[in-house]
Amino acid sequence: MPVPMGTFRVEVTVSNPDDRSRTRTLLLLVDTGSTYTTLPRDVIESLGVTPLGTRRVRLASGRVERWPVGAVSLRLEGEEAPTVCLIGPPGGPALLGAVTLESFALGVDPVGLRLVPIESYGLATALVQLGARGARQNLGRGRRAPFRSHAFRCFPNQPTQRFQPSAAASAR
DSSP: OOOOTTOOEEEEEEEETTEEEEEEEEEEEEOTTOSSEEEEHHHHHHHTOOOOEEEEEEOTTSOEEEEEEEEEEEEETTEEEEEEEEEEOTTOOOEEOHHHHHHTTEEEETTTTEEEEOOOOOHHHHHHHHHHHHHHHHHHTTOOOOOOOSTTTTOSSOTTSOOOOOHHHHTO
């Protein structure tokens, strides 16, 4: 399947969290417009993953369906973590969605067509430490709430500025 300009794929190793010997290495299309990572049913079945429930899914066509969800373990960019995934039709596209990107603290560099490390936000922690009133006052003094877009997190202030990872992020 051809990939439109401005999109890219990343290599991901997917495994059954209950049986680590069952793994598959796949190329997933990075799709920040998808809430969840999506894996074809045949991949999920080969891993022996059991569906945990269903989620309502709005497809690109606008149609709403209920799709099964499962839990898998993903190895991406040298890290491994569990994630929830939609179970798509057999032979369907394999997509890396926003929830998984968030859990790996990764954003998308749309110019360089790559994943980049991002900072995670702990706004609720700040609310507890400052008290809700103090946090509101800090944000009210010209400070903005954290930028929350999945697609362009690496360009929060100047969309034309090229992302330059810090030394600490580059060592990751």
